[in-house]
Amino acid sequence: MNYFPEEVLEHVFDFITSHKDRNAVSLVCKTWYQVERESRYGVFIGNCYAINPERLIARFPRVRSLTLKGKPHFADFNLVPHDWGAFVDPWIKALVKGCPDLEELRLKRMVVSDDSLELLSRSFVNFKSLVLVSCDGFSTDGLAAIAANCRYLRELDLQENDVDDRRGHWISCFPETCTSLVSLNFACLKGEISLPALERLVARNPNLRSLRLNHTVPFETLKKILTQASKLVDLGTGCFVHHPKSESYHKLKNAMSKCKSVRSLSGFLDVAPRCLPAVYPICANLTSLNLSYAPGINGNELIKLIRHCKNLRRLWTLDYIGDKGLGVVAATCKELEELRVFPSDPFGPGNAAVTEEGLVAISAGCRKLHSLLYFCQQMTNAGLITVAKNCPNFIRFRLCILDPKKPDPVTMQPLDEGFGAIVQSCKRLRRLSISGMLSDQVFLYIGMYAEQLEMLSIAFAGDSDKGLLYVLNGCKKLRKLEIRDCPFGDMALLMDVDKYEGMRSLWMSSCELTLGGCKTLARKMPMLNVEIIDENSQRESALVDDRQRVEKMYLYRTLVGPRHDAPDFVSTL
Amino acid sequence: MVNHFPGFETFAMDFKETELTLGPPGEFRVSGRKSGKKRGFPEMLDLNLSGPNGRRNDSGAQLEQEASSSPKSPAAKEQLVGWPPLRASRKNAMRSGGSNYVKVAVDGAPYLRKVDLQMYISYEQLLKALEDMFCYFTIRNYFMEPMNGYEYVPTYEDKDGDWMMVGDVPWKIFVESCKRIRLMKGSEAAGLEPRTPPQNAVMEAAEEDSG
Numbered sequence: 094m095n096y097f098p099e100e101v102l103e104h105v106f107d108f109i110t111s112h113k114d115r116n117a118v119s120l121v122c123k124t125w126y127q128v129e130r131e132s133r134y135g136v137f138i139g140n141c142y143a144i145n146p147e148r149l150i151a152r153f154p155r156v157r158s159l160t161l162k163g164k165p166h167f168a169d170f171n172l173v174p175h176d177w178g179a180f181v182d183p184w185i186k187a188l189v190k191g192c193p194d195l196e197e198l199r200l201k202r203m204v205v206s207d208d209s210l211e212l213l214s215r216s217f218v219n220f221k222s223l224v225l226v227s228c229d230g231f232s233t234d235g236l237a238a239i240a241a242n243c244r245y246l247r248e249l250d251l252q253e254n255d256v257d258d259r260r261g262h263w264i265s266c267f268p269e270t271c272t273s274l275v276s277l278n279f280a281c282l283k284g285e286i287s288l289p290a291l292e293r294l295v296a297r298n299p300n301l302r303s304l305r306l307n308h309t310v311p312f313e314t315l316k317k318i319l320t321q322a323s324k325l326v327d328l329g330t331g332c333f334v335h336h337p338k339s340e341s342y343h344k345l346k347n348a349m350s351k352c353k354s355v356r357s358l359s360g361f362l363d364v365a366p367r368c369l370p371a372v373y374p375i376c377a378n379l380t381s382l383n384l385s386y387a388p389g390i391n392g393n394e395l396i397k398l399i400r401h402c403k404n405l406r407r408l409w410t411l412d413y414i415g416d417k418g419l420g421v422v423a424a425t426c427k428e429l430e431e432l433r434v435f436p437s438d439p440f441g442p443g444n445a446a447v448t449e450e451g452l453v454a455i456s457a458g459c460r461k462l463h464s465l466l467y468f469c470q471q472m473t474n475a476g477l478i479t480v481a482k483n484c485p486n487f488i489r490f491r492l493c494i495l496d497p498k499k500p501d502p503v504t505m506q507p508l509d510e511g512f513g514a515i516v517q518s519c520k521r522l523r524r525l526s527i528s529g530m531l532s533d534q535v536f537l538y539i540g541m542y543a544e545q546l547e548m549l550s551i552a553f554a555g556d557s558d559k560g561l562l563y564v565l566n567g568c569k570k571l572r573k574l575e576i577r578d579c580p581f582g583d584m585a586l587l588m589d590v591d592k593y594e595g596m597r598s599l600w601m602s603s604c605e606l607t608l609g610g611c612k613t614l615a616r617k618m619p620m621l622n623v624e625i626i627d628e629n630s631q632r633e634s635a636l637v638d639d640r641q642r643v644e645k646m647y648l649y650r651t652l653v654g655p656r657h658d659a660p661d662f663v664s665t666l
Numbered sequence: 667m668v669n670h671f672p673g674f675e676t677f678a679m680d681f682k683e684t685e686l687t688l689g690p691p692g693e694f695r696v697s698g699r700k701s702g703k704k705r706g707f708p709e710m711l712d713l714n715l716s717g718p719n720g721r722r723n724d725s726g727a728q729l730e731q732e733a734s735s736s737p738k739s740p741a742a743k744e745q746l747v748g749w750p751p752l753r754a755s756r757k758n759a760m761r762s763g764g765s766n767y768v769k770v771a772v773d774g775a776p777y778l779r780k781v782d783l784q785m786y787i788s789y790e791q792l793l794k795a796l797e798d799m800f801c802y803f804t805i806r807n808y809f810m811e812p813m814n815g816y817e818y819v820p821t822y823e824d825k826d827g828d829w830m831m832v833g834d835v836p837w838k839i840f841v842e843s844c845k846r847i848r849l850m851k852g853s854e855a856a857g858l859e860p861r862t863p864p865q866n867a868v869m870e871a872a873e874e875d876s877g
Binding site for chain 2: 255308497552
């Protein structure tokens with residue numbers, strides 16, 4: 094092995110693309126470490142504070158594609174204060190100095206400023222792809238810079254960001270020479286754009302495969318775009334409102350039926366249900382359908398639409414679909430692999446609701462199902478046990494019963510047995526979210542059976558420290574654990590402190606941790622940053638009384654010690 | 667936010683004095699009208715079920731004492747921070763009760779339409795949408811050009827049952843108080859034509875021109 098020239102090694106490593114495999118390769122010997130690091134083009138950093146940009150670039154000087162994740166997952170639900178951190182600016186500045194060949198940047202839950210976007214757009218000649226998911230801090234001015242300056246831009250994908258929409262003309266900033274676009278997604282923007290500029294942009298970018306519009310783009314424009322972009326694979330409509338007897342509507346229906354290559358459909362952000370039949374011609378080709386942002390489509394119309402979609406592999410919908418509609422999905426969509434059902438009325442039982450009935454029906458009809466996110470009014474142990482039997486292939490199973498701590502309504506028991514059946518049956522389970530009334534028993538099952546579990550989310554569950562201990566002792570592959578409103582305290586936290594070095598992060602809020610317990614942990618584990626987030630006090634007074642309960646704690650392993658950009662309300666112990 | 671405020675009971679009892687009413691800055695609303703009232707101080711708190719000692723108070727009993735006008739447990743659940751676990755963009759897309767559809771009547775049209783006010787972020791957007799819907803009529807130009815027989819005055823019925831001209835109040839307040847919309851025919855509205863156009867619409871139109 095030592096006699097292979099490095100070029101040969103590098104050629105072999107080209108075939109190794111997964112991060113885990115490449116990490117393993119780099120551990121074999123010094124030569125392999127060197128060859129691997131110089132040929133690594135794609136780097137994934139799951140926690141932007143685990144490392145700093147200088148060290149990243151020192152190790153991987155040729156990085157061309159960087160993925161960065163910032164805030165903890167619970168930041169999506171407003172549990173993390175707005176200015177907690179995760180600023181991309183220092184990363185971009187460092188990349189400007191050290192990685193001129195950067196082509197792709199994917200950011201999730203990070204704070205991005207217009208200045209950062211401007212700098213990015215001017216510094217990397219070959220920049221091709223910007224994907225921002227759940228980010229904030231920027232406006233359409235920053236997008237204008239990207240549009241104007243990135244000459245070879247292929248992808249601009251904005252998913253669920255909080256963007257300050259200045260109703261500027263960012264779409265008009267794409268120059269006439271921009272003809273390389275493959276993917277453009279601005280569905281999350283709230284403001285108007287120049288429709289003629291959009292039409293011209295689509296017309297001169299023949300390689301466009303993915304286009305997701307925002308709600309201000311009207312029916313007429315959609316029709317014009319579809320005529321130009323007939324090779325689209327992924328379409329997100331904007332406004333879908335028109336008089337179904339009008340000529341415009343018929344023209345759209347015609348244009349739509351010519352889009353034979355569309356496999357993924359989303360949008361309908363504003364919709365007149367009578368217009369939905371316009372999409373029926375392409376439904377049989379669809380493998381992915383996302384109607385979760387379309388509250389204007391009621392249950393019956395959803396059902397009518399879904400009956401046309403026999404080849405769906407992914408379905409995201411609102412709970413207007415009802416148990417009855419899920420029965421139709423089960424009968425129609427035999428290839429279904431991923432299902433997400435979102436609540437239409439998050440704060441109370443509406444008429445539109447799904448229960449264990451719908452989920453059981455799905456499990457019986459859709460045997461290929463492996464990913465689930467299900468917001469429901471209620472769940473029973475019997476239902477979950479049936480689901481576990483029918484679908485042993487779950488990789489991701491996330492169940493959210495809207496009323497926290499709700500028991501099985503039939504037996505009034507906790508849902509321990511139901512979730513226990515899931516973890517026992519689904520041997521490949523990697524991600525799990527549990528809800529409803531749950532005792533320590535469910536954690537015993539999780540610790541015992543969920544051997545592949547990497548991410549676990551817990552809320553309003555458990556009776557004592559034993560619950561947390563079962564999980565920490567049992568789940569050997571656990572990487573991310575997030576807990577809120579559970580009676581877990583210092584004893585469980587401190588039982589096996591080495592465990593946290595093998596995990597990416599742990600979040601605990603509204604539990605029974607004390608300041609003293611967290612300090613002890615921080616003392617024992619210098620490789621961890623143990624952050625206390627306390628929005629109500631000044632930093633100095635926060636660290637006085639060890640018996641004081643800690644409202645929010647976030648800990649993560651890191652190679653670079655406490656961060657220097659923490660705001661006042663964050664103390665790293 | 668946790669309500670650690672000392673003497674919170676006092677605040678609750680005095681909330682009438684902090685009560686906000688509608689109106690452009692400097693203008694004092696003469697009463698009779700309750701529709702301008704924003705939510706009082708206790709209801710605006712982002713309530714957390716933990717009491718001052720950080721102990722959980724599941725029954726929400728503390729809330730019931732202090733927020734005199736808030737209803738019982740459903741509202742307490744409603745204000746559980748971060749629950750259900752949904753991104754803000756999804757929660758905004760469906761507020762409680764779903765969307766905000768109002769009927770739109772146009773004088774002379776044979777049938778009414780409905781629009782979801784939550785789909786729009788400004789008067790401009792709404793009026794453009796109405797224009798698209800009733801595409802034979804131009805109404806957007808109302809604010810910039812003098813009325814002629816073909817143009818329509820957008821009016822709406824507010825929570826008190828009064829018919830108001832669209833554009834006087836800030837957009838968000840309009841969304842909360844509008845029950846239905848009527849596009850009144852120019853000739854019928856003659857004599858109602860204001861000497862000054864609605865304040866907000868003019869400002870927004872001006873912004874768009876200079877933006």
